[in-house]
Amino acid sequence: MRLTENIYLVASGWQWGFGLTDAIDCNVYMINTGDGCVLIDAGAGLAAEKMDAVIESEGFHLADIKAVILTHYHGDHACGAARIQGAAECPVYAPAKEAEAIACGDEEATSLAGAKGVIYPADFQYPQCPYGVTGLEDREELQFGNVTMKMFMIPGHSLCDMVISTVIDGKKCLFSGDAVFSGGQIMLQSLYDVQLYPYGEIMQELSELETDALFPGHGIFCLEHGNDSIKKAADKFAVGLIPPQLYYFV
Numbered sequence: 001m002r003l004t005e006n007i008y009l010v011a012s013g014w015q016w017g018f019g020l021t022d023a024i025d026c027n028v029y030m031i032n033t034g035d036g037c038v039l040i041d042a043g044a045g046l047a048a049e050k051m052d053a054v055i056e057s058e059g060f061h062l063a064d065i066k067a068v069i070l071t072h073y074h075g076d077h078a079c080g081a082a083r084i085q086g087a088a089e090c091p092v093y094a095p096a097k098e099a100e101a102i103a104c105g106d107e108e109a110t111s112l113a114g115a116k117g118v119i120y121p122a123d124f125q126y127p128q129c130p131y132g133v134t135g136l137e138d139r140e141e142l143q144f145g146n147v148t149m150k151m152f153m154i155p156g157h158s159l160c161d162m163v164i165s166t167v168i169d170g171k172k173c174l175f176s177g178d179a180v181f182s183g184g185q186i187m188l189q190s191l192y193d194v195q196l197y198p199y200g201e202i203m204q205e206l207s208e209l210e211t212d213a214l215f216p217g218h219g220i221f222c223l224e225h226g227n228d229s230i231k232k233a234a235d236k237f238a239v240g241l242i243p244p245q246l247y248y249f250v
């Protein structure tokens, strides 16, 4: 699904998204950088042929993927990366604090173990990336073709989510993973690594980026006024409250 001239939605499950691919896939965005494509997140890796078909339908191939950037280590975002890396022989990037758990497929650290047979199939396994995972630090920048991406670490939804700020097709874009969703919603789960501080403080910093287009890991994206959603979440945190839970999960 083409969203802007150079941004595509290539996976999204029907449970919490647009029903393009496997039921539990997060939103996977593909950016045409002018020198190959970059994927933001990778989906769960189930029914991967559906994602391949979407990419092909847009005129691209797995071999065009130059990098996979994972916003966090949850399986519905990260478990598709190993197969893509094997096929495209490309680097996989992730927040430094979560990279090791992704690289070794640590099902306890990533909270996959407790979700098997609930969200994931009972026999689901966290696959290891064949060429490893490169950890990124706060404010680190990556350049792909004519696209510069700046990473922001935002502990809260998981140990350390990473959101990606960039300018594409003249729009300030934020790929927000599960850190913040359209409408200013967030998603807190009763998991060991969830934390409210400094979640709110960093949300305030994100609201100062004046984002146009917000591309979250689940639910709807928004091509204009993305900052309104970020600001809504930041404002709730700022007065000591918790932003509303992502509507799929209430």
Ligand SMILES: [Fe+2]
Pocket: 072, 074, 077, 157, 158, 178
């Ligand atoms: Fe998540």
